Amino acid sequence: MKEMLFEQVKSIGLAQYSYVVGKADEALVVDPRRDVEVYLDLAARQGYRIRYVLETHRNEDYLTGSLELAARTGAEIWHADAQLNYQYGQGVEDGQTWRIGGLTMEAMHAPGHTEGSMAYVLQDTDGRPWMVFTGDALFAGDVGRTDLLGEQRLAEMTGRLYHTLFDKILPLGDEVMVCPAHGVGSACGTAQMADRPLTTIGIERRSNSMLATSDKTEFVANAARVLERPPYFRTMERLNLSGPPISGAVPIPTPLTVAEFDQARAECRVIDTRMELGFNAAHVPGSLFLWVDGLSHFAGWFLDYNRPLLLVGEEASLHEVSTYLYRIGFDQVRGYLSGGMRAWHTSGRESDGIGMVSVKGLCRLLDEEAGIWLLDVRAEEEIAAGGAIPGAHNIHLTQLPLHLGEIPTDRPIYLFCGSGMRSTIAASILRNHGLRDLIVVRGGTSGWSSTKCPLQ
Amino acid sequence: MKEMLFEQVKSIGLAQYSYVVGKADEALVVDPRRDVEVYLDLAARQGYRIRYVLETHRNEDYLTGSLELAARTGAEIWHADAQLNYQYGQGVEDGQTWRIGGLTMEAMHAPGHTEGSMAYVLQDTDGRPWMVFTGDALFAGDVGRTDLLGEQRLAEMTGRLYHTLFDKILPLGDEVMVCPAHGVGSACGTAQMADRPLTTIGIERRSNSMLATSDKTEFVANAARVLERPPYFRTMERLNLSGPPISGAVPIPTPLTVAEFDQARAECRVIDTRMELGFNAAHVPGSLFLWVDGLSHFAGWFLDYNRPLLLVGEEASLHEVSTYLYRIGFDQVRGYLSGGMRAWHTSGRESDGIGMVSVKGLCRLLDEEAGIWLLDVRAEEEIAAGGAIPGAHNIHLTQLPLHLGEIPTDRPIYLFCGSGMRSTIAASILRNHGLRDLIVVRGGTSGWSSTKCPLQ
Amino acid sequence: MKEMLFEQVKSIGLAQYSYVVGKADEALVVDPRRDVEVYLDLAARQGYRIRYVLETHRNEDYLTGSLELAARTGAEIWHADAQLNYQYGQGVEDGQTWRIGGLTMEAMHAPGHTEGSMAYVLQDTDGRPWMVFTGDALFAGDVGRTDLLGEQRLAEMTGRLYHTLFDKILPLGDEVMVCPAHGVGSACGTAQMADRPLTTIGIERRSNSMLATSDKTEFVANAARVLERPPYFRTMERLNLSGPPISGAVPIPTPLTVAEFDQARAECRVIDTRMELGFNAAHVPGSLFLWVDGLSHFAGWFLDYNRPLLLVGEEASLHEVSTYLYRIGFDQVRGYLSGGMRAWHTSGRESDGIGMVSVKGLCRLLDEEAGIWLLDVRAEEEIAAGGAIPGAHNIHLTQLPLHLGEIPTDRPIYLFCGSGMRSTIAASILRNHGLRDLIVVRGGTSGWSSTKCPLQ
């Protein structure tokens, strides 16, 4: 007889985890992403039939693959947040169970992150809990955010999360494995999240600082945080209720000649997915910098769903770029620049560029000149944790579009972040806003902190 | 600069050839099959945009992938047989040209197989012909069949084929490469076809016996053949006009438990795709034997599009089986028997079986007993070419359903073909018709001819 | 920053688990198997450098991939059982630590299964245990065997295992994840093993019946079991000390024509890896039946390392067959029968066959005839657990070669196991021993128990 199937499927960039659990020919998937080939392959290779799709909550950070998976396999879709107006599938009830090959999965109402969030408890053959799929209630090192229903309900929802955690999840037992919906780097968690893809209740009880106190008031004080909310969340939420369009596969972007690409620019947004050095050296005028590995995280902040996209990047990473855009619903990709920047330049077209300086170069400059305008685009927490360069102005990258007026236009702006990636995004935004004299600090504060230049 | 893209894509079983030709980012596909991933992969891997789909004729032996490919790439579809009532795409005209990356492809009216068949001539950079995509006009070792418009038009169509070949294709020059639509084993050619996947006009002129005479009357006498026409051709022809349903991917068959499978049998046809020995040893009662490698060839003869299918087979070959069925439009596959025959037997269910005898065993039997009823299911040509076992009755496998009444029911029937595969199909058909005493000759006439037993 | 790498790599058939753990570019592998591509791929895809190979004990059921992995990556090899005479690598000491990307792995002496067995404890960033790689000390649902040093040391070694478990592993804490060296079906465990690929100390404490008592005497009484020991263990043990030959890749078997294959039979052993029905219907005379999924388990019982192998099987499973043989050191594979049994038969060669009967058929026979000789090749435990067919003689399959004299040669032998697979192995062994009248019961006791025929 074949072994049980258990796979944690990670979506890099989104830091989203989904799960496939199978036994004796029957399988279920928890929180599938939109590009569902991975689940189909796992199931087909080992002869499993995907019977159920279980969602822990109506997701706001990616498009669900539930409909896609149901279309390919005939699986039933079961929604948490069943009170919402879903256009497809069925609503889960607390205590509901599903059987796959003799194993039982049981729904457990787990409000806090949303009102109708569900956790799912996989029982061992003895009927006792073996694994709990906690959705956005409990992460490794952190708990879910409770601010999505608005600040006025923050305390209430955090209180409900307290009861979910302390009255329901933790009592399952230290030995129970915890399968969360997100890992390190997710927009659904904070920097507190631990890089611990598989964990247990006992490990979280001892190591997760949010669980350090079992006093409700203290817990609420700690956990009632208002986090950033990328604008694309609204679109994800809406589409996850109506059902994202079924497409069958990640689209293959069209190669465009330089002339075609150039002509399409008028009505499109150009995204450059190369690394920061190549972008700063030369890029198609008007491009937004979003390097591949940062795409999942930042596209939802700066792109507009109504404007078609054009891509510039390494051809080897095009499939990855397409997948990342597809996962969050940017389906209007007009094509990519065939031949890349080399083709752009050999056609005789002009490109734009952004200045760069090394940390030692900046150091010297700060020694020699007064009045250097430094823009630090890191988040407040990072600055608090990692120290700042004296005299720098701070505008978090995600807030930059709202604070463009605060940047002087009459002098050079030196931009930095932790490494040089986010500051290049910022520079591309400022450039598109009309600023010309922009200099990105290569290596950012990480490089800076390795030099002798003082940090506050 | 990247090299030109030229790929001959072979569909095993159907013996169908399609082609991808690309230059400088632009590509076209000639006669795509329905499972189009292969074209998308070739194009994407090398950065080509598929701009055109060219069909040499309205195909009757498989479903075209033109619509599927257009849906995924935005390519234009260009039909030969433009006089027919296509529900999609555009009709080609004689002399029409397409440009890809500076190369020119030109349409050349090539009637004979059908009225509006087209050949396509790829020109070298000097404007002279380099390759000709001949569709079903010219194959390696054979020419296309001309009987599809009916016997009353056979001579006329063969005459038109004569002019296509001798006035248009052969004059292109001996040096020109020939890219036909089919290879050895296709239902669109005869046993004369040569196993020469790539050939030239000169090689065909010297080696293709159908071109041995340039006398029209002689040519027509030779080439005006009436070949078998599997019943599924009608469905292919109809769907290739209206446009086959777009599905995005080869479907993944559902694993069914023994109980589910058994219950579904009432309304389904069970296909067993294992090898002949396992099938004859034991199979689900009522199964039709269609081993994987024979599936493309024989499914269209014996399956009914209105009856859903159930599959029994090795799990390692399920994807292949699904692909083969998908290519010819058998989209109603209910699922497969999870765990295979072992699961059937361990559930305590009874199976059916068919007798087998070795060639030596048959030899002894023929020596010892009179009145053995031998059924040879090979085609007449094969018998003519390869010799017969004395006293055998001949009904070609494909005609068997029409001649069931000719088989005696009161004695054992010994079935043979060339190897034991087609005779097992025949035995499964006879068994489903109610005959019980059936014995397949293992090794068939190939085995027989290696023994001392006499061949006529 | 990239996520931590944690992968459990399962070797189907052997039910062996190895692990890759990586952090910040550095990785280690615990107990690698001989075909190491999987580790190289995981590491390369995510940019990890494999720095260390850690072995939990000198393995006896498969060839270690440590040398192969070191040759490809430059990794250091660290042996448990360091007192043995290894020809390569270095010996681990209790308490030794390794650092990968800031994570610490610590060796913990864990004797019992062998004298120098090691467990490895992966510490969380807070220095507390997160996972323990238990080797053959603790499995899901079972503990390791302690009989490998001989029956005279059984009690002593079981006592040492007691201390390893109760004084060292269990005290790590209920919340700690357990990563064992084997899963369900391993020759290193018993039928008690649970199908729980990932587990925790707490789950084992509550569910593993071997841990139900913490009384040492009781534990030793339960756990001091003498299990079967396949003869190939000796070869694995010897090669794992000297270092298995490095080969770079799983060998690709050579296709042989029927004539070549036939000629090679004189000096080779023919292995038939098809399913039981095809084998019983017809096979090359003298073949041993070892279906693909049973190969890893049974090859080590019945094959001789000094005799080259010839293979018969489905071409789709050849790579799997080669891999399984490679993992346990059967490197002398002469080739496989190209074209399979069909080619054998069309060459006019005779094949051998074995009779089959359905469970209902056997039922009728037992009703009608006295003195039917039934051979049950299941293990005693299975019979105890699942009931027997009245009057059956029992010889466990693995012991059959030692008891051939007990089988009568003057009457039909009806063979059964749980399903029909192992009884077909038995039948092929008896046939090679000269018995002719052999009948395998299709569906075995699983099928039998679904009928009305009585079970004791």
Add this chain to the structure above:
Amino acid sequence: MKEMLFEQVKSIGLAQYSYVVGKADEALVVDPRRDVEVYLDLAARQGYRIRYVLETHRNEDYLTGSLELAARTGAEIWHADAQLNYQYGQGVEDGQTWRIGGLTMEAMHAPGHTEGSMAYVLQDTDGRPWMVFTGDALFAGDVGRTDLLGEQRLAEMTGRLYHTLFDKILPLGDEVMVCPAHGVGSACGTAQMADRPLTTIGIERRSNSMLATSDKTEFVANAARVLERPPYFRTMERLNLSGPPISGAVPIPTPLTVAEFDQARAECRVIDTRMELGFNAAHVPGSLFLWVDGLSHFAGWFLDYNRPLLLVGEEASLHEVSTYLYRIGFDQVRGYLSGGMRAWHTSGRESDGIGMVSVKGLCRLLDEEAGIWLLDVRAEEEIAAGGAIPGAHNIHLTQLPLHLGEIPTDRPIYLFCGSGMRSTIAASILRNHGLRDLIVVRGGTSGWSSTKCPLQ
């Protein structure tokens, strides 16, 4: 029966073609490259046994895979240039034949490129020529170089090539397919080569300008060319006689931390395989620029086999880079910079950079300033064909190391080629030679010719 196997395997970058030909289970490979997985996969997937490796000549531009393939399959190796002192395999004789599955391949002495060069003629089943594997005798659009035995023998060898072509190959017949050893871009051909991966004798007769005259004197006058000879040819020639080391697989490069990488620089050569913009923006000091697609072509000119390599590049292209280096024997790769330039910068290390200017920028500069020192690194033929920028100095990139003294060190040097790639290689060479003020013209002459600036 399965179809014949015919595959042209292209090695991108080297523009090398090898071939697999199989029939009825038996296959041969012509001119295998060193990374032989592709041949093994093709053969294994379709059940072919590779029996023979045939070499058309002792290759000088890549390492043969003959030994590697023989080690994996047991194939026999047959050498052309049999008069040389091979340490392995056997020498081919003119007229020698090999049979694979009933097809015949015949050796035909074809001197000119080397003394003992062989062509191989694949016969059709009628015994007449179907394909000819011409090695370096005949290419699409060109003929092989005849200067490898030295200028003093140039006329003689060209004369012998004349007889090979006009007395042996062309007489095979216009209809015969031509399978050359190289395609467009090979160091073994000239810019005359046509982008025609598959061709015929007739097409070459009509389109290949080297065959335009059948007058021997004229032919020799045209074809007796002295071409560049990269220094690595010597190493390839030597290793292809002794037998390149067998390694089993393309090595997997080791990720190195910034500190490890930095420390290893002292004894290694750093190769940067990114695109030109990123390299010019910032690179590890002392790096040589060799972008991935130019690596196969230029590595043999500028790298030293005795100095280990360190790599900087996109991780997605590492396998490609490793493969390209492996094909030409650069086996000493110490590792690659994990995390790339971002990691370098975040460690606070300084990088080097090279200036860039757009074509319009250069245009303005030339208008405004006198005495701009322009370095054109294209080949003479390119300049002749494409025009030059007025006043530019020309040193072909491959000759640059020999002419370093000709570049002034007291002023800015503006470098250009066709696009900006080769000029970046040149800039990196000059930088390593100590020049600081280097400016690469983005887009090169291709971009230049699209502007209004004058071309001579």
